[in-house]
Ligand SMILES: *[C@@H]1O[C@H](CO)[C@@H](O)[C@H](O)[C@H]1NC(C)=O
Ligand SMILES: *[C@@H]1O[C@H](CO)[C@@H](O)[C@H](O)[C@H]1NC(C)=O
Ligand SMILES: *[C@@H]1O[C@H](CO)[C@@H](O)[C@H](O)[C@H]1NC(C)=O
Ligand SMILES: *[C@@H]1O[C@H](CO)[C@@H](O)[C@H](O)[C@H]1NC(C)=O
Ligand SMILES: *[C@@H]1O[C@H](CO)[C@@H](O)[C@H](O)[C@H]1NC(C)=O
Ligand SMILES: *[C@@H]1O[C@H](CO)[C@@H](O)[C@H](O)[C@H]1NC(C)=O
């Protein structure tokens with residue numbers, strides 16, 4: 001009996017060291033959502049918004065009270081930033097609004113000690129915090145971070161493309177938009193708080209290629225005015241109803257002559273407050289704002305999107 005048990009133990013040990021049947025092999029295993037014969041990809045990052053990435057709120061979209069609060073908190077770390085002569089400073093607030101700690105990117109003990117990491121280290125050692133759920137993180141420059149609400153001053157794209165400061169050419173909301181891999185609810189992102197002041201504090205290095213912070217920017221420059229051109233013609237007119245009201249049908253085309261695709265464009269109609277009786281191709285987003293009613297991308301190099309409406313008067317649409 002003892003021998004049999006010993007043998008069994010030996011066989012099991014051998015099996016362990018040589019690999020047991022049913023070992024997990026990711027190229028042949030059918031475990032999880034995708035089968036072994038399929039390749040694997042990510043679902044759209046923010047399908048609830050119909051877009052690839054989460055929305056980043058701008059100061060103009062906040063209530064005056066909220067904006068004021070964020071600006072005060074940003075001013076606090078900007079002051080520490082200037083005092084310590086370090087660009088990247090981060091603070092963390094509890095859900096009840098209490099300032100918990102701050103952190104400064106000093107490059108010490110190593111290059112990984114970004115402002116956010118310094119703050120998280122600081123808060124963790126001060127309060128033994130194991131989860132930053134529901135806390136708000138503020139940072140002078142667009143971050144890579146892990147709280148529920150993240151508020152920043154300067155955008156990465158401005159750092160590289162306007163200040164010539166070395167920076168990963170990536171919008172942080174691309175990373176945050178993959179929140180579903182690590183948490184149940186999306187974080188709230190607010191960018192550009194006290195942007196004027198934070199931008200000015202991130203001194204331009206463009207004329208100082210000798211600086212260790214300098215990079216030669218590689219940037220795509222999009223005109224701030226939309227490249228979309230909208231043409232419309234009245235295709236027919238008729239009279240209707242007891243008052244012989246005049247109606248016209250207008251057929252329109254939105255053209256993109258730029259060499260890049262335009263995603264999720266919006267349009268403003270005028271005269272303000274005038275709505276067509278029916279419209280196709282565009283849908284109302286409230287007030288005088290309109291968006292594309294189906295596939296929300298107009299490809300570049302002459303991509304076109306048709307729309308039309310019936311109205312008692314001509315309504316002009318301008319791309320925002
Ligand atoms: C706010 O929350 C922090 C962290 O949970 C706690 O230490 C602090 O006492 C709270 N302050 C108030 C006023 O409730
Ligand atoms: C950690 O945060 C506290 C509270 O804000 C602050 O007093 C302290 O200076 C910070 N420590 C470091 C190393 O930044
Ligand atoms: C820190 O928190 C963990 C649980 O989150 C606890 O086990 C540990 O004892 C705490 N350490 C201190 C120093 O309070
Ligand atoms: C976070 O906030 C939500 C909403 O106020 C609350 O339901 C939840 O319990 C909070 N979670 C933690 C870990 O504080
Ligand atoms: C930021 O600067 C611009 C241009 O100088 C100015 O028009 C705007 O009022 C400033 N905004 C704030 C909040 O200071
Ligand atoms: C027709 O005109 C009269 C008087 O201007 C107005 O009261 C009525 O509402 C109009 N009817 C329609 C269907 O527009």
Ligand SMILES: *[C@@H]1O[C@H](CO)[C@@H](O)[C@H](O)[C@H]1NC(C)=O
Pocket residue numbers: 223226227257258259
């Ligand atoms: C951007 O603006 C410039 C100057 O107004 C113009 O020449 C150029 O064609 C525009 N580019 C696009 C893609 O609209």
